[in-house]
Amino acid sequence: MKYVDALTDISVADIKVDLMRTAYDNEDALLNSFDPRVVLLWTVLFMIIPWLFYDTLPLAILLAAAFALAALSQVSKYLLALLLFGQVTNVGFFVVLVPLIGGTVRAVGHLGENAGRVVAGVMAGDASVFAETGSIVAAAVGRGIHTATTSQEVGIDAVGALVPFFLKLTIISVISLAVFSAMSPQKLSKGMLRLGVPRQLTFAIAYGYRMMPLLVEEYHALINSFRLRSKVPEKQGLFRWRYFYYLLTLSVKAFYPLIFNVAKRARVTVEAMETKGFSRSLGDERSQALRTEGMMVRTRDVTFVFGSLLFVAAVWVFT
């Protein structure tokens, strides 16, 4: 039961702390110490590499390596769990849902094939047609159930074929999780700027990093104040649905004051930015040079890229 407790005990505060840590606490992360351009290009490269493998074993090794990297980058465990859960349900989708809907499609198809005959029978005023209709429907249902049960095996086979596919997707997501939670916002936006991403977008990233804790804090405070001023429903109802409904309406209502607060803040930000000449500097080469000054690819970056490439080559050759 302890594990279950650990799962259900996750509070909003825990998640908040976890989120802040993911976004900000990355000074010592391994990936943060490299040149951001190199890391970005490396990420693109490693989003392609898993697709070159087709067997389960090398993919599993790569996945283990990706997890090691994620551990070095202090990835949030909550997010990692969320990601893995998503992948597992994806596999479950193929075992449960595909046969089910496949069966339905077949049954409907059978009905459609025989509908013509039934219509003809009704037109002719034949009484025996009703008995026939019953048998056709029964046959259709039987066929649907048959497809659903037999294709369970097909579904499981499909899962076997899909395991490498999902492994590849998981590797890619774990890597991107590691990279983007390890890199600090300044480094990330500098690197993107140098690679030709428009300033507006890199500004949005930097702004997002700055505003996120404020917004989360403010939203939480608003929800708490709404909770203080309102009454929890007395009857909880089936599955506590009244309580959840109450929480949900609160979280929707809390957006109303938030919108005004954010509007005020947006205006102040834009005015401050324009005072400092944001729009004028947008297309200016010198401004960009000033911003991305001091970036240089160093020998350790090269070592990192080629070291990881050699690792992949070793996996390729020895498995």
Add this chain to the structure above:
Amino acid sequence: MMAFILVMSLHGLQSMITELLPEFSIGGLGLSIGPFWFVAMSVVLLFRSFWACLAIPVGGIVFGEILIGDFSALGAVEGLIVVTLSWFFVMSLITDPKDVKQIAALGFLAKAMEETAAWFIDVGKFYIGVEELEAISWLPETVWATEGIGALLQIIIAGVVFGAIPTLFLYPRLRGKIEPLLGMSPVEGRDGPMFTRTSLKRLIAWVALIPVAFAFETLSETSGGLITFTPEFVETYGQAFLFVPIAIAAVISFGLVAYRQRKVDGLQD
């Protein structure tokens, strides 16, 4: 720009919160709470500028993906194109900004357009990505059906329950109050038919750019699947030879970078 920042922050916060909420999963069909589309609906339709439309996907990408760390580089382009254009088209249909019902209905339309496009893209991706599965005869129909049900659920949940209904209450309370905060005056209505030349142009842009979005999405998810990697030298010299090009490239670039680093460090001293 102000509207851009406003919509981006709000929609981003919303997407981050709903991203972290647990999902109810019924047989694999994810039934998530939210996303709270009413935020984007009521605010974007108030301002009606291209920047506000663009801010919806950007907010989602920055807050919901990059900050959290789950960023799908090329896959994000799909959302950027589809979402922006859907909203940009719908915006041109508004004739009377005081009519709340029209606003809610149009917000719903935008969400529906976007989900439909996403549906086609997902199914198309399946055809390209998982070819061997076409061996099972009924699978393509099944994929159409499941993805369709998923899209429909999304349209109902995100478009109506968390979209149009809250918008009905929120929009009239925001209109005329939030614009002065940003130093603007509220948008006025216009006469004439709903569907104008501008709308037509934007609709054509929507249709034309869906294939582009599709191309990006497929590339991001199955990129390597399309590249078959069998260089000739592997066959002639054996697999161990794979190390040679990597090692050569490593030595050359290492030397180059080390030389440059020396030079720069020497200048600083």
